[in-house]
Amino acid sequence: MRAARVTRLDGPAAIEVGDVPEPTGEGLVVVDVVAAGVTFPDTLLTRGQYQIKPPPPFILGCEVAGVVRAAPAGSGLAEGDRVAAFPGFGGFAETVAAEPNVVFPLPGTVSFEAGAALPMNYLTVHFGLVRRGGLHPGETVLVHGAAGGIGTAAIQLAKAYGATVIAVVSTEEKAAVARAAGADDAVLADGFLPAVKERTGGRGVDIVVDPVGGDRFTDSLRSLAPEGRLLVIGFTGGEIPTVKVNRLLLNNISVVGVGWGAFWHGRSEFLREQWNDLLPLLSAGRLDPPLGREYPLEDAAAAVAELDERRATGKILVKPRP
Ligand SMILES: NC(=O)c1ccc[n+]([C@@H]2O[C@H](COP(=O)([O-])OP(=O)(O)OC[C@H]3O[C@@H](n4cnc5c(N)ncnc54)[C@H](OP(=O)(O)O)[C@@H]3O)[C@@H](O)[C@H]2O)c1
Missing domain, CATH: 3.90.180.10 (Medium-chain alcohol dehydrogenases, catalytic domain)
Structure with missing residues (x-):
């Protein structure tokens, strides 16, 4: 072959x-x-x-x-x-x-x-939002790299689970991709923090989906509402950020690792369970x-x-x- x-x-x-x-x-x-x-x-x-x-x-x-x-x-x-x-x-x-x-x-x-x-992007995001992030209907989710593979999967799964989604992207063209995937709103990565604060009435978001890392990480923490969770998924931005843990204490926020492969290796039956969760959403056309x-x-x-x-x-x- x-x-x-x-x-x-x-x-x-x-x-x-x-x-x-x-x-x-x-x-x-x-x-x-x-x-x-x-x-x-x-x-x-x-x-x-x-x-x-x-x-x-x-x-x-x-x-x-x-x-x-x-x-x-x-x-x-x-x-x-x-x-x-x-x-x-x-x-x-x-x-x-x-x-x-x-x-x-x-x-x-x-x-x-x-x-x-x-498989890779939707099952990773399912693991991140549901199991690691504890997403509830009615919460607000910020998605970095929102026109990318993880990003568009995060938009669609967060919407399917009843969240409001704000996309963060580097260009207007990518903003259109994120909106077409289902994002309620899209903001440019440059200066995203004040834009997100304005759109959430100053409260911030409940979950940040972060496949990018890099120098926007501290502003991502600042964009979290009390009891908010930042899901660490990847580092396409290059730099692996560090966190001053006093920020977590002062604002009652969490940084949560999402290592999908590390979680299921050695127990691949978990993937079948995840897929079974996605099947009704797929059949209903919610994940596209x-x-x-x-x-x-x-x-x-x-x-x-x-x-x-x-x-x-x-x-x-x-x-x-x-
Ligand atoms: N944790 C896990 O279990 C897991 C599972 C799967 C994938 N991942 C990781 O998740 C990350 C994202 O994967 P993906 O499939 O979403 O990738 P992708 O489709 O290439 O999207 C990544 C996005 O990152 C943004 N970005 C910012 N700086 C960038 C740079 N210097 N170079 C390239 N992109 C940059 C881009 O959006 P803007 O241009 O809009 O900024 C791009 O759309 C990767 O690091 C991947 O390894 C992790």
Whole structure:
């Protein structure tokens, strides 16, 4: 089969497409891939900068949607089922194999393209908002990087759970993406604190979803209402911020780590539980990831480069089959 592999650790240009053996494995579900999602960790993996460091060559692609070709007995899956999956690696290929717990039924109303955009970002945000953040209906959620993958997932899940959402973005074009994803309001990252205070009558927000970190972190803490929670999800801004804990004490606020992968590794049944929570929202059309450009497998390097160079609006997809 054809697959896109990282051959050297010097960025997206090192992704090469070639012929490799088809995956096999006892107890695994074999999925013919229709669409694979490009994620921020893919960009880090091409440079050996992700927390998991497989030696090259390895097939990139942690999330896919497609059709089951074969499934082990007792998995609840069967040949022909439409599924989304989170194999972790191997998704930029015509076929991937994954353990049953990370293969999820895809409602007939959800396209393969949308399905490939769901596992990493929507399950991470579900873990962050629900389990780690304790989101309640009626609360206000501020979302940084709101036109990005985590950001648009956060907008849609927070809205689905009854919150008001203020998006923070770097450009007006990205503000339009965030509004289209469902944000009630959007403000520019430059000077977001006074804008957020004004929009919340001076009170601040209950939850900050932060995949960006960097130098806006202190203003994010200042934007929290009493008993507010800042969810630490990532550091696309580059710098890993530090926190003076007196701020937490003085304002009764919390900084909460959200390490989705660290939480479920070793207990992958948690992912099936999460997916079951999302299924009614998916079937009702409440979760509809904004989609960006699609690339054929042969152009997988360009697909990863688009995300890497901060040009992406909407989910970038790799399509392994014509
Ligand atoms: N904790 C977890 O379990 C977990 C799970 C999945 C992903 N993550 C992490 O979450 C982060 C976001 O992932 P994502 O998929 O949302 O990425 P993405 O789609 O690329 O979006 C990230 C956003 O960050 C903002 N940004 C600010 N400074 C940036 C910079 N210097 N370079 C690039 N973007 C910058 C951009 O928004 P503006 O231009 O509007 O500022 C961009 O839209 C990544 O660090 C990823 O590794 C963590």
